[in-house]
Amino acid sequence: MSSENADAGAQAGEERVGSVWDVVVVGAGPAGASAAYAAAVAGRRVLLLEKAELPRYKTCGGGIIGPSRDALPPGFELPLRDRVHAVTFSLNGRLARTRRSKGMLFGLINRPEFDAGLVEQAQKAGAVLRTGAMVSRVEQHGPAVPDRRMVAVVLASGETVLARAVVGADGSASRIGAHVGVKLDQVDLGLEAEIPVPPTVAEDWAGRVLIDWGPMPGSYGWVFPKGDTLTVGVISARGEGSATKRYLDDFIARLGLAGFEPAISSGHLTRCRTDDSPLSRGRVLVCGDAAGLLEPWTREGISFALRSGRLAGEWAVRIAESQAAVDARRQALNYAFAIKAGLGVEMGVGRRLLAAFERRPGLFHAAITGFRPAWNMFVGIVRGSTSLAGIVRNSPVVRRVLTALDDRS
Numbered sequence: 001m002s003s004e005n006a007d008a009g010a011q012a013g014e015e016r017v018g019s020v021w022d023v024v025v026v027g028a029g030p031a032g033a034s035a036a037y038a039a040a041v042a043g044r045r046v047l048l049l050e051k052a053e054l055p056r057y058k059t060c061g062g063g064i065i066g067p068s069r070d071a072l073p074p075g076f077e078l079p080l081r082d083r084v085h086a087v088t089f090s091l092n093g094r095l096a097r098t099r100r101s102k103g104m105l106f107g108l109i110n111r112p113e114f115d116a117g118l119v120e121q122a123q124k125a126g127a128v129l130r131t132g133a134m135v136s137r138v139e140q141h142g143p144a145v146p147d148r149r150m151v152a153v154v155l156a157s158g159e160t161v162l163a164r165a166v167v168g169a170d171g172s173a174s175r176i177g178a179h180v181g182v183k184l185d186q187v188d189l190g191l192e193a194e195i196p197v198p199p200t201v202a203e204d205w206a207g208r209v210l211i212d213w214g215p216m217p218g219s220y221g222w223v224f225p226k227g228d229t230l231t232v233g234v235i236s237a238r239g240e241g242s243a244t245k246r247y248l249d250d251f252i253a254r255l256g257l258a259g260f261e262p263a264i265s266s267g268h269l270t271r272c273r274t275d276d277s278p279l280s281r282g283r284v285l286v287c288g289d290a291a292g293l294l295e296p297w298t299r300e301g302i303s304f305a306l307r308s309g310r311l312a313g314e315w316a317v318r319i320a321e322s323q324a325a326v327d328a329r330r331q332a333l334n335y336a337f338a339i340k341a342g343l344g345v346e347m348g349v350g351r352r353l354l355a356a357f358e359r360r361p362g363l364f365h366a367a368i369t370g371f372r373p374a375w376n377m378f379v380g381i382v383r384g385s386t387s388l389a390g391i392v393r394n395s396p397v398v399r400r401v402l403t404a405l406d407d408r409s
Contacts, residue, residue, distance in 0.1 A: 019045075022044035022046065023045075023046045025166075028049075028054065030114070030306050032288070039316055049133040051134040053132060056112060060192075062226070062231060071310060073125075081108050085208070090213070093251075097370075099375055108224050138153050149328075165319040166284045167285050169289075180278050180285075184272060184274065189237070189269055190270060192231060194264040194265075195229060195252075199228070212251065216240050219237075221234040221247065230257065234251055280332035285315060287305070293339070296354050318334075346387055377398075
């Protein structure tokens with residue numbers, strides 16, 4: 001992020017101290033930046049609060065699939081580190097097979113660059129950024145709220161920021177999510193290492209990723225090349241911490257990468273919402289990880305963050321315009337309906353696929369490596385020409401297979 005933009009944001013923030021913002025967004029990841037952009041483009045006064053300084057590291061593979069690309073602000077240039085044309089699939093290190101595509105399947109980014117670029121787009125649209133701003137809580141009643149049409153965002157410093165609508169995009173351990181009452185039913189642990197490698201190793205991986213179906217139910221690992229660095233990670237259900245760490249260590253050793261010192265080693269919990277988990281409370285909405293929105297099988301979250309963030313920003317504008325509580329509530333319900341009708345349906349299919357994959361990973365491996373229609377479905381999903389929900393909806397064969405796998409649970 002340029003110093004010019006930061007200075008402009010600071011100046012605008014100073015000018016508006018004590019004012020009531022139309023929309024305050026908490027968290028400047030992809031979901032928050034998308035929400036801030038959507039609200040600012042609509043001409044509203046938007047404040048984007050981030051507890052860290054930007055750019056900052058985030059544990060994430062960094063794959064940008066078609067739905068993510070399609071949800072980006074117009075004219076946004078992806079800071080791609082590589083373009084993927086081939087995928088090697090393996091079953092816990094065995095039966096490796098590489099499938100290739102003439103066209104690009106998806107792109108790979110580093111999150112610090114990607115997130116900072118999204119925030120800059122929001123600033124260009126008119127949003128004001130404040131970093132180093134830790135939110136301790138939000139209040140919709142009480143002495144901190146001078147008007148029932150406002151929300152008080154209380155910072156750890158003791159400062160109170162007033163808004164007509166608030167969007168919580170503050171990650172999987174969200175304080176705003178706790179205020180809304182978000183409920184979670186799937187928690188997974190992802191471990192990742194950023195491994196610098198010499199040019200000869202980097203060349204072997206250029207344009208190709210590895211996906212390894214892992215030893216624990218529902219687990220898998222990945223290698224994503226990004227120039228002179230390989231992002232290597234694994235994910236499995238929480239509660240299997242020691243086994244997940246062993247999987248990562250064995251995975252790295254099996255790949256011949258154990259001799260290279262990781263520049264960063266990190267971990268992160270991903271959390272999926274329950275079907276009945278709320279997405280709003282009063283004039284407060286949640287999106288992205290804060291709402292538990294991600295694909296349950298692959299745990300892909302960037303596209304869910306971008307899409308839900310944009311919707312949250314658009315509906316927050318409508319809530320900010322609402323004078324009566326009943327009108328604000330109606331708009332919040334409309335937001336929830338939009339999320340459930342789109343991303344919620346995709347999550348439902350993802351849950352069914354995860355349950356089947358946990359029982360029969362070998363079947364999934366055999367299908368995607370040896371059955372061309374399954375590979376074509378994978379290609380369509382990552383390119384964005386279809387979705388898991390769309391495939392199930394439009395393919396009687398897939399519906400029958402998935403139903404049969406459901407019946408074996």
